Every structure is written in C-alpha cells, then in structure tokens.
Amino acid sequence: MEDALSWGGILVRIAAQLLPVWIALIVTFALSMQFRRRLGLYGRIFDSPVGMIGFGLVMFWVFTAIFADWIITHDPLAQLSGMKNILPGSPLKAPAEGAYPWYLLGGDHLARDVFSRMVMGAREVLKIAPAATVVAFMVGITLGLPAGYLGGKLDTTISFLSNLVLAFPVILLFYLLVTPEIRVTGIPTVLAAILFIFPVVFLTILFNSRFFTTPAKRNLYVGIVLVIGLWAYSGLAFNADPLGVWSMDPNMLNVFVSVVFVNSPGVFRIVRGMVMDIKTRDYVAAGQTRGEGPWYIMLWEILPNARGPLIVDFCLRIGYTTILLGTLGFFGLGVTPESPDWGSTINYGRRLLAIAPHPAVVPAFALMSLVLGLNLLADGLREESMKD
Amino acid sequence: MLLFVLRRIGVMILTAFALTFIVFYMTNLPPNLEKLAKSEASVRMDDAAVASWLERNGHSGPVLGRYAQWLGVAPGWTLTAEDGTVTGRCITRGTDPATAPRFCGILQGNWGYSTVFKATVADVLARSLGATGWLMVWVMIVMVPSSLLLGVLSGMREGSRTDRVLSTFAITTTATPEYVSGVILIALLASATAGISPILADWGWISGKTLFPGTATAAMDDITFWNFFLPVMTIALYGIGYIARMTRASMTEVMTQQYIRTARLKGVAFRQVVMRHALRNALIAPFTVIMLQFPWLLNGVVIVETLFNYKGFGWTLVQAAGNNDIDTLLACSVVAVFVVLVTQLISDIGYVFLNPRIRLA
Numbered sequence: 001m002e003d004a005l006s007w008g009g010i011l012v013r014i015a016a017q018l019l020p021v022w023i024a025l026i027v028t029f030a031l032s033m034q035f036r037r038r039l040g041l042y043g044r045i046f047d048s049p050v051g052m053i054g055f056g057l058v059m060f061w062v063f064t065a066i067f068a069d070w071i072i073t074h075d076p077l078a079q080l081s082g083m084k085n086i087l088p089g090s091p092l093k094a095p096a097e098g099a100y101p102w103y104l105l106g107g108d109h110l111a112r113d114v115f116s117r118m119v120m121g122a123r124e125v126l127k128i129a130p131a132a133t134v135v136a137f138m139v140g141i142t143l144g145l146p147a148g149y150l151g152g153k154l155d156t157t158i159s160f161l162s163n164l165v166l167a168f169p170v171i172l173l174f175y176l177l178v179t180p181e182i183r184v185t186g187i188p189t190v191l192a193a194i195l196f197i198f199p200v201v202f203l204t205i206l207f208n209s210r211f212f213t214t215p216a217k218r219n220l221y222v223g224i225v226l227v228i229g230l231w232a233y234s235g236l237a238f239n240a241d242p243l244g245v246w247s248m249d250p251n252m253l254n255v256f257v258s259v260v261f262v263n264s265p266g267v268f269r270i271v272r273g274m275v276m277d278i279k280t281r282d283y284v285a286a287g288q289t290r291g292e293g294p295w296y297i298m299l300w301e302i303l304p305n306a307r308g309p310l311i312v313d314f315c316l317r318i319g320y321t322t323i324l325l326g327t328l329g330f331f332g333l334g335v336t337p338e339s340p341d342w343g344s345t346i347n348y349g350r351r352l353l354a355i356a357p358h359p360a361v362v363p364a365f366a367l368m369s370l371v372l373g374l375n376l377l378a379d380g381l382r383e384e385s386m387k388d
Numbered sequence: 389m390l391l392f393v394l395r396r397i398g399v400m401i402l403t404a405f406a407l408t409f410i411v412f413y414m415t416n417l418p419p420n421l422e423k424l425a426k427s428e429a430s431v432r433m434d435d436a437a438v439a440s441w442l443e444r445n446g447h448s449g450p451v452l453g454r455y456a457q458w459l460g461v462a463p464g465w466t467l468t469a470e471d472g473t474v475t476g477r478c479i480t481r482g483t484d485p486a487t488a489p490r491f492c493g494i495l496q497g498n499w500g501y502s503t504v505f506k507a508t509v510a511d512v513l514a515r516s517l518g519a520t521g522w523l524m525v526w527v528m529i530v531m532v533p534s535s536l537l538l539g540v541l542s543g544m545r546e547g548s549r550t551d552r553v554l555s556t557f558a559i560t561t562t563a564t565p566e567y568v569s570g571v572i573l574i575a576l577l578a579s580a581t582a583g584i585s586p587i588l589a590d591w592g593w594i595s596g597k598t599l600f601p602g603t604a605t606a607a608m609d610d611i612t613f614w615n616f617f618l619p620v621m622t623i624a625l626y627g628i629g630y631i632a633r634m635t636r637a638s639m640t641e642v643m644t645q646q647y648i649r650t651a652r653l654k655g656v657a658f659r660q661v662v663m664r665h666a667l668r669n670a671l672i673a674p675f676t677v678i679m680l681q682f683p684w685l686l687n688g689v690v691i692v693e694t695l696f697n698y699k700g701f702g703w704t705l706v707q708a709a710g711n712n713d714i715d716t717l718l719a720c721s722v723v724a725v726f727v728v729l730v731t732q733l734i735s736d737i738g739y740v741f742l743n744p745r746i747r748l749a
Contacts, residue, residue, distance in 0.1 A: 160399070164406055167732075169683065169724040171690045171702075172717075175709035176411065181419035323565045330567045330691065331706070343567070350571055350695060354602050357575035357582045364568040372563035379559065 002101045005089030014104055014115065020067040025059055041311070044384040051380015057373025061366075065123040072116035073100035076340045083107035085356035088114075108345070108359035109352055117340040118362050124341035125370070128252070129321040132259045136321075137314060138199040139260065140267025145298040147268070148275025159272070162265035170262055171327065177258040178334040188254045192237040195260050200229035209295040255334040259324055263317060270313055274306040281305075308385040312378045319374035326367050342367045389740070396736065400729045404722075411721040412455045415714045421447050424712050428503060443467075446477055458500070458718065460493020494722065500715030504707055509719045512704060517723070519608060520689055520700035523623070526616060527685065531624040531631070532678060538628065539635020539674065544662050546640045555636065561629030566691040570622040574695075578602040578618060604696040619696045623688040627681055631674055638673040642666045672742045679735035683728040 005013065015022075029046075036043030045051040064071060074080070082093035088106040095101050105115040143162075147155040165173075182188060203225045211218035235246025236253070248256070278284065279302060287297045329335050329343020337344075342363035349360025414420075425441045426433055433441065442448050446457075446465040456462035457477060464477030478492035492498040499509035542554035561569075576583035578600040585598040600618050607615040642648065643666055651661045690702030697703070701720070708716035 160403075164403055167403055167407060167683075167725060167728045169686050169690075169721075169728070171687055172411070172705065172709065172721055172724060175706075176414040181417065181423060181712075182414075184419045185417050187417075319563065326565060326567060327687075327691070331694075346567055346571055350567075350574075353571065353574045354579055354598070355581055357571075357579045360571045361575045361582075364571045368560075368564050368568050371565075372560055375559050375563045 002091040002095075004087075004091060005102055005104075007089070010089045010104055013102070017071050017073060017104070017115075018064070020070055021060060021063040024063040024067070025056065028059060029056070041308075041381070041385060044387075045377070045380055048380040048383055050376050051384065054373045054376025054378070054380055057369055058377055061122050061370045061373070062126060064119055065126040068119050068123045071119050072113075073102075073104060074113040074116045076112060076116045076120040077338055078113075079111045080107070080113075081111065083111040083113075085109060085352060085359070086111075087356075088358055105362050106356070106358045109348060109356075114359050114362050117345060118342070118366050120340040121342045121345060121363055121366065122370075124339065125322055125325060125367075128256055128259070128325060129318050132256055133263065133314060133318045133321050135195060135199060135256075136260045136263035136317070137267050137310075138202045139195055139264040140269075141271050141303070142198050142202045142205075143264075144268045144271025145275055145303065146294075148272040149279055149294065149298050149302065151276075155272070158268065162268045165261065165265045166269075170324065171331070173262060174258060174328055174331070174333055177261070178254050178328060183250055183254060188250075188257050189237065191257045191261060192253055195257060195264070196233050196237045200225065200233055203229065205295055206299050209293060209299055251334055251336065255325070255328060258328075258334075259321055262324065263321060267313070267317070270309070271306070274309060275302055278302045278305055308382075312382045312385070315374050315378035315381065319371040319378075322367065322371055322374070393733075393737065396733055400733060403729060404725055407725045408459075408718065408722055409455055411718055412458060413451055415712065415717055416447070416451060416454065420712050420714075424503070424714065427711070444475070456493075458493050460491050460495035460498070462493075463490045464492050494719075499719050502708070502713055502716040504711045504713040504716065505704075509715050512716060513701075513719050513723065516699065516701045516704040519698065520693070520702065522607075522611060523616075523619060523689065523693075523698070523700060524685065526611075526620045527623045527627070530620055531627045534624075535628040535631035536635055536671070536674060538632040540639055540662070540667065540670065542632070543636035543639025543670070544643060544666070546643065551636075554632070558629040558632040558636070561625045562633065563629075564626065566622050566626055566688045567695065569625050570618070570692060570695045573618050573622055574602050602696075604698040608699055619692045619698060622692050622695070623685060626688060627685065630684075631677055631681065634677040635670065635674045639666065639670040642670040645669075672739070675742060676735045676739050679731045679738065682731040683724075686724055686727065 032039065032043065033046055036046045045055050080092060080094075083090070083103055084107055086103055086107040088104065090103050090106065091101055092099065092103070103113050103115070105113075105118065108114055108117070143158050147158045176182070177188070177191075204222055207221040207225060208218060211221060231241065231243075232246045235241025235244075236248050239247055239250075241247060275298070284297060284301055287301050292301070325341065326343035326346070329339075329341050329345070330347045332344060332347055335341055335344045345363040346360050346367075349357075349363070353360055421442055422438050424447075425438045425445075429441050430437075439448075444467065446467070447454070449465070453462060457464050466474055466476035466479070468474050476488065478490065478498075479488040489496070497510075499513065501507075502509050502512050505512045538554050538558065542551040542558070545551060564572075577585065578598045579585060579602070580589075580597045585594070588594045588599055589597060601615055602618075604615050604619045606612075607619075648661060648665055651665050652658070656664075686702070689700065690705055692698070693700045693702035694706055701723070704716065705720045705724075707713070708720060
C-alpha cells in the first residue's frame with residue numbers, strides 16, 4: 001500500500017494525468033498565435049489577454065472532455081471498498097493489479113473516484129450545452145428575423161409568446177417539463193418536433209434565398225440539407241431513424257428540449273432588436289431597391305452584420321446553459337443517479353458538506369471555471385469586435 | 389402615459405391568465421393526476437379505482453372547466469353520492485351543502501388545500517412568503533449599495549487598475565451560480581473539516597465547531613447575523629456582479645459625454661464631476677436592471693432555500709413541485725408570475741420617469 005499524498009503530490013499527479021490536455025492546448029495556442037493575422041475574429045482573441053485566458057479555460061475543458069478516457073484514473077462508476085468520503089490523495093485500501101494507486105481528489109458518498117467523475121462530468125456537460133445553444137440560436141434567429149424585419153401581427157404574436165416563456169420562473173418550468181410523468185404524455189416529443197425542425201428550416205431558407213437563381217446549385221445544397229436534416233430530425237425527435245445512426249436517450253431529449261425551450265426566447269429578443277436597428281441602414285434600402293427578396297435581405301444582408309453581438313451572446317449563452325444544466329442536476333431532474341454530471345454531483349455532495357466537502361467542491365470549481373472561461377472569452381470577443 | 393400603462397396592464401393580465409392556464413394544464417395532465425390519486429388514497433389502486441377517485445374528487449371533466457372553477461368564474465363542482473351526501477369543491481366537510489357558496493376560486497380568495505403540508509394554501513403561502521420576504525430584504529440591503537458602488541468605482545476611470553480588479557471580481561461572481569457559491573461558502577466557512585473553521589477552533593477563537601452554521605433553519609424563528617449571513621451572501625453575490633457590470637457600462641458611457649468633459653475643463657474637481665454630473669445619469673440603466681433582477685432572485689431563492697433548508701417560498705415551491713401538490717404549485721406560480729410582471733411594469737414606468745428623453749405617445 002502506498003502512502004497518502006500531500007497537496008503538492010496531488011497537484012503534480014493531476015497535472016501528469018492531464019498531459020494530453022496540456023499538449024493539445026500548447027499546440028492550439030502555438031498554431032493560433034502563428035497564424036492569428038489570417039484567422040479573422042478568432043485570431044484577434046489572441047490580442048486581448050482577457051480573451052486569451054477565457055479561451056484557454058474553455059479549451060482546457062473541451063480537451064478534457066475529448067481525452068476523458070485517457071485522463072481518468074478509475075472507472076467513474078466503480079465503487080471501491082473502504083474509500084467512502086475518503087480524503088484527497090488517499091491510497092487505495094486494496095489495490096487491484098495495475099489499478100491507479102490513489103484517489104487523487106478523494107472518494108464520494110458511494111466510494112467512487114471524485115477526480116474521474118469530474119473529468120467525465122465535463123464530457124456530459126459539453127455534450128449538451130453547445131448543441132442546445134446552437135439549436136436555441138437557430139430557433140431564435142429563424143423567428144427573430146421576420147419578426148423584426150416584417151413586424152406587424154407576426155411580431156406581436158411571437159413577441160407575446162416569447163415574453164410568456166421569459167416570464168416563467170425557470171425552475172418551475174423545469175419541474176413541470178422534466179419529470180418522468182411528463183414523458184408519458186409525449187409533450188417532450190411534441191416540443192422536440194417543433195424545436196428541431198427549425199435548424200432544417202433555417203438552412204433550407206438560407207441556401208434557397210441565396211441560390212434560387214441558379215437552380216442546379218440550389219437543388220444540390222437544399223437537397224443535401226433536406227436529406228441529412230430530415231434524417232437527423234426523424235432520429236432525434238421521434239427516435240425513428242431507419243438506419244439507427246441518430247438517436248437520443250429519452251431522458252436526455254427531455255433535458256435538451258427544455259433547455260432549448262428556455263433559451264430560445266432570449267435569442268429571439270436579441271435578434272429582433274438588432275434587426276429592427278439594422279433594417280434602417282442604407283445598405284438594406286439599397287438591397288430593397290435592387291429587388292432582393294425579404295428572406296435574402298434578412299439572411300444575407302442583415303444577419304452577417306449582426307454577427308458580432310450574436311457571437312458574444314453565443315459564448316455567454318453556452319455558459320448560461322451550463323448553469324441551467326447544473327440547476328437541473330442540482331434538483332435531481334432528468335438525470336440518472338449514477339450520472340457524473342456536475343450538477344447532480346454537487347447535489348449529492350452537498351448533503352455531506354459538513355464532514356466531507358471535497359465531493360461537492362471539486363465539481364463546483366469545475367463548473368465555475370468553465371462558465372468563467374466562457375464569460376471572459378465573450379468579454380474579449382466583445383472588446384475586439386468593437387475595435388472596428 | 390396613461391394609455392401606455394393601461395395597455396401594459398392589459399397585456400399583463402392576459403399573460404397571467406395564459407401562464408396560470410399552462411401551469412394548470414401541466415399539473416393536471418393524466419399521469420400527474422394518477423400520481424396524486426395514488427399518493428392520496430392508496431398506492432395499489434388499479435386504473436378503474438383511480439378513475440373513480442378522480443371522479444369523486446372533482447378532477448375529471450374538461451380542463452378548461454376545471455380551470456374556470458379554480459379561477460372562480462364557474463360554479464364549483466358538486467356530487468351527490470348514492471347515500472344522499474353531497475360533496476363539492478366549495479363544501480367544507482361537516483357543513484350544510486345548502487349554505488355553501490356557488491363559486492370558490494382564487495378570485496373569491498379560496499386558494500385551495502395543500503396536500504403536502506396538510507393546511508390551506510393561503511396559510512402555507514403567507515408563512516413562506518413572510519420568510520422569503522426577510523431574505524429578500526436583506527439581499528437587497530446587501531446587494532444594491534455594494535453593486536452600485538463597485539460599478540461606479542470601476543466605471544469612473546475605465547481601464548485603470550481599480551477597474552480591472554473590480555471587473556474581474558464582477559465577472560467571477562456572475563460566472564458562479566448560487567449552488568456553486570453556496571457550496572463553496574459552506575465548505576469554506578461552515579465545515580468542521582475544511583476551510584477556516586478548524587483553524588479558528590484550534591486557536592480557540594470560536595466556541596462551536598464551525599464559524600457559521602451550515603443551515604438557516606434557525607433563522608425561521610430568529611434572524612441573526614450568524615444564521616443569515618451565508619444564504620444572503622450566496623444570493624447577493626450572483627446579483628452583485630451582474631448589476632455592477634451594468635452600472636459600469638452605463639458609467640463609462642456617461643463619462644465620455646461632452647458635458648463631463650466641459651465640467652472637467654471648467655476646472656471642477658473629479659469628485660464633484662462624478663458625484664454631481666455623472667452619477668445621476670449613470671444610475672438610470674441600473675434601475676431597470678435591478679427591477680428586472682427580481683425574477684432572477686426568485687431562482688436564487690429557490691436554490692438557496694433548498695441548500696440551506698430555509699422554509700420559505702422557494703422551499704415550498706420545490707416541495708409542492710416534487711410531490712405534485714397542485715393547489716400549492718398553482719398558488720406559487722401565481723405569486724411568481726405576479727412578481728415578474730409587476731417588476732417589468734415598474735421598470736418600464738420608472739425608466740420613463742427617470743429618463744426625460746423618453747416620451748411615450
């Protein structure tokens with residue numbers, strides 16, 4: 001049996017365990033610094049120290065999620081005897097042959113390795129948060145562009161509906177939407193059917209409005225979008241993919257849909273506000289005079305000019321989605337008990353805070369650093385994009 | 389102005405109806421009712437027994453009709469059993485059915501009966517809102533002055549070292565949701581094995597095992613600095629960063645205005661410029677933000693009350709939602725929606741009053 005590690009020893013061993021992440025980070029930073037003048041807005045992140053720190057933190061967690069299988073020291077679900085609530089750096093009581101001899105960040109209430117669960121938790125969070133934010137953006141943009149540009153009854157209706165969702169206390173909405181009983185009624189599937197069609201609609205309109213003058217190209221692009229989009233749609237929303245490539249666990253679908261549902265009205269409001277501002281510009285009037293169609297103007301004249309604030313909001317919103325996912329886990333909604341996601345780990349850990357704080361504090365710091373990274377990145381991007 | 393307010397109130401009422409109906413519909417979905425029947429009567433009921441239980445307790449019939457009864461615009465249901473006893477929504481057990489009122493919804497002040505707390509919802513709500521009210525008062529007392537001070541200090545000289553330090557602090561707190569900051573604060577200040585409590589206990593500076601208690605249950609009866617500090621700080625921290633950043637943004641914008649430069653060039657001292665000329669204009673935007681922060685606080689309240697086991701509004705909401713206590717949940721959502729909509733209205737009207745440049749037709 002090995003000796004217990006000191007804090008220094010723990011840090012050194014964690015750093016060694018994270019070796020693939022360090023290598024990937026160094027490569028990313030070196031390449032990006034080298035070519036930053038040719039990389040547009042992305043390259044300009046590296047001009048601002050704040051943006052660089054934020055980007056570093058975000059990429060740290062992204063690479064941790066990618067290389068999680070190599071980083072973990074134990075199976076995140078395995079319960080080893082005698083390791084319950086054990087302190088960080090404790091050696092295994094009865095190490096099996098070839099097993100990693102320590103629990104680097106201690107054990108939780110079920111004697112599982114806190115470090116490995118934290119690393120796997122990064123994967124859980126980063127699997128849902130960015131994807132949910134992308135879908136929320138597609139929904140918000142597809143509804144916000146016509147609402148802001150055309151106005152009238154359409155605008156009034158959609159704005160009323162979005163204010164309705166925004167006036168809902170988020171936690172109440174989660175308690176109503178994310179329960180096993182709700183899944184029986186099929187409401188998540190209906191919501192998924194409505195929300196997941198938006199990316200397909202968005203891309204179809206996007207390519208159609210651009211290329212409808214050259215039918216050959218249009219048919220190719222729109223065809224590809226429709227085939228892949230509807231294929232994924234059938235699998236994700238209805239779990240009816242004939243080839244079985246796209247599918248989503250009903251639990252996860254429930255969580256995903258509710259998070260998108262909560263986020264879309266916010267995006268809608270931002271897009272609508274920006275469109276109302278930009279549509280008064282001269283270049284929009286010029287486009288109208290040229291006889292461009294309304295969808296072309298919205299998607300290819302207005303949207304590219306609104307990209308700066310949208311990218312910043314995208315970063316902030318991924319952070320917000322991460323917080324929402326943590327909230328869901330904290331209340332034990334929509335996750336299985338053994339799931340290593342940060343929110344539910346904090347939830348289980350908080351009950352024993354007085355005697356063993358580490359099972360809750362480790363994922364708490366992980367979640368905080370990821371959201372902080374995203375906020376700093378957004379700040380850096382905002383500063384850099386305002387320099388034009 | 390009057391027309392604007394009236395129209396806003398009209399939309400507000402419409403929103404309130406729509407939202408309460410959604411909550412009513414969601415809580416009255418068949419699987420939820422089945423769960424309610426099984427938890428109230430017997431777990432081992434078959435489908436027919438469940439259906440007849442729901443029938444007897446007024447949970448059957450069209451949703452809109454039941455919503456109207458709950459609201460108090462339709463007469464409450466009555467049912468005559470085979471032995472001649474009459475039961476109904478408005479008939480309290482043991483009283484004469486003939487004397488019972490026809491309508492009894494929330495419009496008549498009847499909020500229903502809580503199946504979890506075994507008390508009328510009005511009582512439950514009054515008690516929990518009182519508890520949460522104190523929490524909110526202290527959060528506001530801590531949050532508003534400190535966030536405005538932080539924002540003004542960092543915004544008055546953009547790019548200075550003070551600004552950098554304070555902005556970093558503000559960003560960090562906005563990146564820390566309540567369940568994270570709460571856990572960290574407890575581990576740091578209220579844990580017998582970690583943080584500073586063991587050290588202080590070693591030195592003999594504190595008599596107990598921990599500096600602060602890890603729960604705020606004691607604060608239900610008697611609020612002291614010691615049992616209320618952690619929950620208040622946990623909620624306030626998240627808001628401080630956000631409001632401070634908004635104040636900073638508005639302050640930096642004001643500081644670049646022509647009249648500030650004119651005042652500086654006239655020779656007015658920097659202190660005077662900030663206090664007299666900049667501050668009042670810079671505080672218009674944060675006012676809106678603070679008002680719109682109320683719905684956010686509601687979220688924080690739910691998390692913090694669960695974390696610290698403080699039996700206020702948020703704790704009640706979680707208990708009601710977890711046990712499908714329909715009447716309590718509906719009452720909670722009415723309160724929550726009311727808070728959100730009223731603060732939106734106040735922020736809109738207040739904005740017009742504070743900013744003379746905005747005119748409403």
